[in-house]
Amino acid sequence: MKRIDVITRPEKLVGLKEIFATHNCPGMTALSVMGCGRQHGYLPEMNFMGDDINLLPKILVFAVVEDEEVEGLLADISTAIGTGTNGDGKVFVTDVLDAMRIRTNERGSDAIK
Template identity: 45%
Template sequence: MKKIDAFIRPEKLEEIKAHLQELHLNGLSVSQVMGFGKQKGWKEYVRGTEIDYNFLPKVKLEIVAADEQVENIVSKICEVAYTGSVGDGKIFVSEVLDAVRIRTREKGMDAIK
């Protein structure tokens, strides 16, 4: 099992969700987050004072999937999230050692199906 953390532009969320539903995912978590990378944010002047907004709104998708699904999921997110501009986002893939469904105590892949 792998965990996919994808940080994307907020305006791409609905389109990405629609495409990911075609892949029959077992689940998806979405969080609104703030951060920066190369994009760095922006500066504004308010009443003559410079204000540095160095955190930008992003959406974080969290998906736990079977190893064989990961490449398709990552490819689909990249395809839909791409604009060609700085700030398109990042995807991190990490190993999941185990999963447990609390209600039934199922473990591993049975817990995420």
């Protein structure tokens, strides 16, 4: 199992939900976050008062998926939400050693289905 963390623009949430659904991912968590990367938090259209903005609104969406879903998921994320401009975001993939559904005590892959 792998955990996929996607940090991107808030308006990309609907597209991400659709992508995860098509890749056998029944659940996900989404958080509103603030951040900056290469763009250093600067967008000309948000520079109202001449001050540099160092953090921009982003979303963090994470989900746990089966290993075989990862490559297709990454390809679809890049195609669907990538614009080729600064601020598109990042995706992090990490190993998940185990999972447990609290209600039933199911473990591993059974816990994420």
